Amino acid sequence: MKIDARSVNATLNAPGALRAIVLHGDDAGLIRERATTAARAICPDLNxxxxxxxxxxxxxxxxxxESTALSLTGGRRVIWLREVGDSVLAAMQHxxxxxxxxLVILEAPGLASRSKLRAFAEKDRHCGVIGCYPEEGRALEGAIRHMLAGHKVDIDPDALGWMVERAGPDRAATRSEVEKLALFAGAGGRLGLEDVRACVGDAAGVSLEDAAFAAMAGERETADAAAERALVTxxxxxxxxxxxxxxxxxxxxxxxLAMDGGMGRAEAMRQLRPPVFFKRTDSFGQALNAWSAAALLQAAQDTQALELACKQTGSPDIVLGLRHVARLCGLAQKARRRR
Structure with a gap:
């Protein structure tokens, strides 16, 4: 059965009568973290x-x-499978x-929605199926606050917003950055903007963000340099x-869209959560001047197509990424000249 987002934490911390938990999705780090939580709920000592x-x-x-083996020391056992696909379905049913x-825990990153294993698990009342996808916005804010709270560390709102904007799509990388911040602040400490900026640096995807902002603003030289640094270096x-x-x-x-509906730019930007980092407001504004709502929708569709193309086996993904950034720059420059 599918586990809804509100019940995920409760299910992982108390699997109860579940015999299997299938963790699928695009965030491999979140899959591993949730698998660890479920395993420790059954056996605190994973060794x-x-x-x-x-x-x-x-x-x-x-x-x-392994499923028929007995625990020689007593207590419920855990079988933790990694890199799972449909090939385990028959054994799972048996x-x-x-x-x-x-409890059988299955890490299945990239498991297709039409997967036979996933279809079986979603219908079986003894199985819990949990999607693990990159968090963003308020969900990511809450996750980072929760991680820091586990270390008894607090964070200022502007520092949290800065970090959320730079958090990468992988939960493991985000947790690594949070642990570094917690070590810096110490138990009972509080993190300000300058603290976070000093600790996080480029490791959480600043180069990727530089490339995105520059590309949409039509700043070709900056975008090319940032994209190459992120992808190659x-x-x-x-x-x-x-x-x-x-x-x-x-x-x-x-x-x-808010501006097209009559709202002022400043007011429309203030509604974003997290807010645009103050040092990037000029670049954000340049992009707004260059792109219409329809053009932005097309850019989003083209970028989704880029992600799919990069996932194809043997694709020249780095070349495709660099070319896409250059193309967005060109479109922004043409739009700015027309205006």
Missing amino acids: DPFRVAILGREDHDRLEE CLAQESDT DGSSPVALARVLLGHIHRLRRVR
Whole structure:
């Protein structure tokens, strides 16, 4: 059965009668984090060889064997499968047909919506299916606050907004940055804007954001340099670039539509959450001057097409990403000249 967003944390921390949890989606870091939470809810010591079995792709054929094993020290067992696909469906069905209290956790990043495994798990009352996708906006704000609260660290609103704008699409990378900030602040500390800026730096995707803002503003030299630094030097993925671009385009379109409806630019921009970082307001404004709502919708569709193209096996994804940035720059420059 599908687990709705409001019930995810409760389900992970208390799996109850569930026999299996399928974690799918685009955020591999969030999948791993949620798998860890569910496993620890059953066995706090994940290094216990009698109660926890972690199976990589090459060990999936051991699922049935492990599901029938007994815990020699007592307590419920966990079988944790990674890199899962439809190939485990038959073994999974056989395990559920047997009497057992073992919890099977399946990490299935990229599992298609038409997957047979996913379809089976969504209909079976003993299975919980949880989608794990990159968080944004208020959901991401809440996640970062919750992570910091776990370290007894507070954060100023402007510092949180700055960090949310720069958070990458992977939960593991975001948690790594949060842990670095918590170490910097110390238990009981509070983080201000300058603290966060000093600690986070480019590691959370600033180069990608630089490329997105510059591309939509028509600043070709800046956009090309930032995109190349992100993709070639920093090792960011073209898919991450596409998602950062898409997020920026959606925010621009939201403001553009409000302006077309009669709202002033400043008022429309103030409604964005998180707000535009003050050092980027000029670039944001230049992009608003260049793009119409219809053009922004087309840019969003083209960027979604870029993400799909980059996911194709053997595609020259870095070249596609750099070319897309250059194309957006060209469109913005032409629009600015017309206006």
